[in-house]
Amino acid sequence: MKFSKMLCGVLLCALGATASNSLWALASDREQPIYISSDRAERNEKAGTTIYSGAVQMDQGSMRILADKVVIHSVNNEVDRIIATGTPAHYQQQPAPDKQVVTARGERIEYLISNDMLHLTTNASLTQADGTSMSGQRIDYNIKESVATAEGNNTTEGERVHIVIQPKRN
Numbered sequence: 001m002k003f004s005k006m007l008c009g010v011l012l013c014a015l016g017a018t019a020s021n022s023l024w025a026l027a028s029d030r031e032q033p034i035y036i037s038s039d040r041a042e043r044n045e046k047a048g049t050t051i052y053s054g055a056v057q058m059d060q061g062s063m064r065i066l067a068d069k070v071v072i073h074s075v076n077n078e079v080d081r082i083i084a085t086g087t088p089a090h091y092q093q094q095p096a097p098d099k100q101v102v103t104a105r106g107e108r109i110e111y112l113i114s115n116d117m118l119h120l121t122t123n124a125s126l127t128q129a130d131g132t133s134m135s136g137q138r139i140d141y142n143i144k145e146s147v148a149t150a151e152g153n154n155t156t157e158g159e160r161v162h163i164v165i166q167p168k169r170n
Helices: 002-019
Strands: 034-037 040-044 049-060 063-075 078-093 102-112 117-127 133-142 147-151 162-164
Touching: 078 117, 102 133, 117 147
Parallel strands: none
Antiparallel strands: 034 049, 040 049, 049 063, 063 078, 078 102, 102 117, 117 133, 133 147, 133 162
């Protein structure tokens, strides 16, 4: 019973801090509640971190993160960044009401809230709303501008950037 109350407190603290930021692309996403489920949660007030582990699912409106572990970093009770790790971790969100969902994955996904940036590393891939996809060892995605930059691994043969551009649909 004591752990359940503590866990609820941890979740409410993290949810309240997260909800105060303009995190997601769709304006309506910001108005939606945030749901997080995991096998374990731990809040460190001093460090400003909340760690969720074990089949983590985080949803707010059209945004979803699936990972083995999610660490939420807060500064002055406001979410600064979210780091999701997994084999791989997944991110998806609808950028606009008339656009299809953008999906991303990587063994590490770092979401820098104030910059609206995603950094995907290690076996990274991104599929944008128009169906264009790219993969590489690192992808940086500006969510607000819908601009992606990919890098391969120059030290390993065969680990180049791969891009698929879909034909224009009428």
